[in-house]
Structures are given as C-alpha cells and as structure tokens.
Amino acid sequence: MSLELDAEQVAFTFKGGMLPLTVIELASGNIERIEAQLSGKISQSPAFFQHTPVVIGLERLPDEPLALDQLCAMLRRHRLLPVAVRGGNDAIKQSAWALGIGWFPPQEGRAQPVVEPVPVAPLPEEAPPLELRSGRIFRGTVRSGQQVSAPRGDLVVVGAVNAGAEILAAGSIHVYGPLRGRALAGIHGDQDAAVFCHELDAELLSVAGNYKRLEDIPPDLLGKSVQVRMVEDQLEISAFEPLRV
Numbered sequence: 001m002s003l004e005l006d007a008e009q010v011a012f013t014f015k016g017g018m019l020p021l022t023v024i025e026l027a028s029g030n031i032e033r034i035e036a037q038l039s040g041k042i043s044q045s046p047a048f049f050q051h052t053p054v055v056i057g058l059e060r061l062p063d064e065p066l067a068l069d070q071l072c073a074m075l076r077r078h079r080l081l082p083v084a085v086r087g088g089n090d091a092i093k094q095s096a097w098a099l100g101i102g103w104f105p106p107q108e109g110r111a112q113p114v115v116e117p118v119p120v121a122p123l124p125e126e127a128p129p130l131e132l133r134s135g136r137i138f139r140g141t142v143r144s145g146q147q148v149s150a151p152r153g154d155l156v157v158v159g160a161v162n163a164g165a166e167i168l169a170a171g172s173i174h175v176y177g178p179l180r181g182r183a184l185a186g187i188h189g190d191q192d193a194a195v196f197c198h199e200l201d202a203e204l205l206s207v208a209g210n211y212k213r214l215e216d217i218p219p220d221l222l223g224k225s226v227q228v229r230m231v232e233d234q235l236e237i238s239a240f241e242p243l244r245v
Helices: 032-045 068-077 090-098
Strands: 022-024 052-059 081-085 101-104 135-139 148-151 155-158 164-167 173-179 180-186 194-200 205-207 210-213 228-232 234-239
Touching: 052 068, 068 090, 081 090, 081 148, 090 101, 101 194, 135 148, 148 155, 155 164, 164 173, 173 180, 180 194, 194 205, 205 228, 205 234, 210 234
Parallel strands: 022 052, 052 081, 081 101, 135 155, 148 164, 155 173, 164 180, 173 194, 180 205
Antiparallel strands: 194 228, 205 210, 228 234
16 A cells, blocks of 8 residues: 655655754752743843743753743743753653653753853943943854843944854844844844844844744845844844945
8 A cells, every 4th residue: 555645645744953942951940949030031131032932951950859830831921932841850751741842861971051141231220322332342153052242232243143142232233244043132122223234044133122033034135134123113124235435
C-alpha cells in the first residue's frame, strides 16, 4: 500500500529549524522571588516580553522542589508563553507533558554563559534636555544572551547584533552592521526615537513601546539598510537612503 501523496494532497511537511527562543535560567524555585525579579525586568522594556515564547532552563537550579504549574501560570500572567522545559528530573518531565509543553534534556558538558544585563534606570522627574543626555558607543559584536543599553541617550553599535541579543536606548539606535536580535528605542516613551541599521534581520523592533516582530517585517526589507520610526502613531519600517548633497 503506497502512502505517497500527490502535491495537491499534501497538507503539511516537517522541517527542522533553529527558532529564536528566550531561555529563562532558574537559580531558584521560589515563585515569589522569580516574579519579583521578572516584574522589574518587564518594567524596563515591556515590549520585549510581550507574548515572548520562553524555555524554562533548570540546569542551574539547585536540588529543590519546583511547582512547575504555578511557575507557568505566573509567566502567562506576565504575557510570557512557556513552550518547553530544559533539564530537571523525571517528575519535572512528566509535569511538563501534563501541562502541554515540551521537555528537552539538559545541555550537559556545555558551560552556559551568565550574562548580567545592564539595568535601565528610569529618568528623573527633572531630566536634562535631550541634547545634553549622554549616549553610548559599543564596538564589537553583541552576542546572544547579552544586553547593551544607553539609558539616557542614543546607542551606537559598531558591529553586529546577534540573534538572542538585546539592545536598548532612551533615544535612537544606530547599528553599523547586521541586526539580528532585538532593538528597543525610546524605552522611556520618546516617540521621536528611531532605529537605523545596515542589515535588517531583527527578531523584534520597538520604538516607544510600539513593536514589530520578524514575521511582521516586509520580506523585501530583510537584509537591507532600513530606518524604523513612528509615523502618525504607527511603527513604520522603510528603506534607508542617505541624503546626497
């Protein structure tokens, strides 16, 4: 009996792929402590966490009980989407399956880098004029899991921003290289901020809390030099053509 189907009968195909996923590496099983820290992170860049799929990493978790159902419910309350667990014992694996999410074996034998994100402090009530605020120039590659920020001005990256990396700025962002990670400009609400990059392939773009994901970007702009800005309260992505004088 042949199981081959004509092209018109094929409803789907299986394909392997490397999708960008955020991993939340737990160092504690205390749900209240996790939520308190998460709330602080979300307040810094809410668009970054909006409906973001996450994998719960347990390789660094001490041998202590973890209420996986409560953890997943808490993440969903904060608009994160737990899709899988990585690591943990057999009980954790069974809990994950019972909750309808996946399970991956731990990444044994591979040292996982611990990246401390740069805190993004809110601006004081009497902030100095925008032209007096200090920006930041970062030279090199912003690697996966790394966060680089300019909490009081523009951020200039002379290099690439890898998938899984995050860059933030109170003002505008300029990337002189490929942008494959997440770029959030105007994190304090500045709608005049913008994102400029030489090669667009970003996981997420945001200006003043308005954002677009990779799947929302017009395909003809991928790999191109672009500018991202607010136009009539809408986030607009367009090809960037330097002015000629």
